[in-house]
Amino acid sequence: MRIFKKRLNRSMPVTILLFLFLALVGVFMALPLVYAVNNAFKPLDELFIFPPRFFVRNPTLDNFYDLASVMSDSWVPMSRYFFNTILITVFGTGGHIILASMAAYPLAKYKFPGSKGIFQIVVLALMFSPHVTAIPNFMVMSGLGWIDSHLSIIIPAMAFPLGLFLMKQFMEQIPDPMLEAAKIDGASEFRIFWQIVMPNVKPAWLTLLILQFPILWGTDGGTFVYSEELKTLNYALQQITNAGIARAGVGAAVALILMTVPIGMFILSQSNVIETMSSSGMKD
Incomplete structure (x- = not known):
């Protein structure tokens, strides 16, 4: 109700200025x-014109035809690259959300010896850049024998510390009487977790989905995957664009393809995030 009253008391000029400001920021x-969308449909003469044009004048699909032609000559089918990318993205993102949620639940709702110390380690892990942990991560994956396999990318993605931190903070907002009432009614811990806790922390795991999905979708395997048949779509498209300026049009098409899926996923998820965040306030 407070927000509703503030909107009523806001003057029309202020509302118009705020709307114009937000519109300018959005644009x-x-x-x-x-610009990326226009570049994907520009012919080569428009891509190299100076000064560069923001909008395409003579749109064409030649860049996408050239990309399909180049990929058809590869000894590894393009469908294989797609499969590897989808496999890594789905299992890495889904596993991260489930693992982070299951680990955060006891830390948020149960007090046991060492719980605070474990959470402090998680918070400390947030301070380290992935570049700092790259060598230890490689040594661990090598010791487990997971180098040159998809597990070397999926398993570290599941242990992303931000997920556990975010899920714990959201789960702490769930009223304890709600969980105690479920236990009195005979619900098991597993049922409480899946049917009560997870729906109430929907904003958290949707946020993790938005954060983790683009990272895994854009991975190229790094120093963990060496076999060509295990490489991802991003790696294959990067090899195409590295051929030089003759592939500038193909590179523009590649950039559009790589950004389409994460943007589409974000558009589908953001409405749910906003809706659940606006209605997730709970009080004892």
Whole structure:
């Protein structure tokens, strides 16, 4: 009700100025996306013109035809690269959400010896860049024999510390009487977790989905995957664009393809995030 009253008391000029400001910010943030879309449909003469044009004058699909032609000549089918990318993204993102949620639940709702110390280690892990942990991560994967396999990418993605931290903070907001009432009614811990806790922390795991999905979708395997048949779509498309300026049009098409899936996933998820965040306030 407070927010509703503030909206009523806001003057019309202030509302118009706020709307114009937000519209300008939105347009400014959309410019790179619009430019990338236009570049994907530009012929080569427009891509190399100076000064560069923001909008395409003579749209063409030649860049996508050239990309399909190049990929058809590869000894590894393009469908294989797609499969590897989807496999890593789905299992890495889904496993991360489930593992982080199951680990955060006892830390948020149970007090046991060492719980605070474990959480402090998780918070400390947030301070380290992935570049800092790259060598220890490689040594662990090598010791487990997972180098040159998808497990070397999926398993570390599941242990992303931000997920556990975020899920714990959200789970702490769930009223304890709600869980105690479920236990009195005979619900098991597993049922409480899946049917009560997880639906109430929907904003958290949707946020993790938005954060983790683009990272795994854009991975190229790094120093963990060496076999060509295990490489991802991003790696294959990078090899195409590394051929030089002759592949500039193909590179523009590649950039559009790589950004389409994460953007589409974000558009589908953001409405649910906003809706659940606006209705997730709970009090004892």
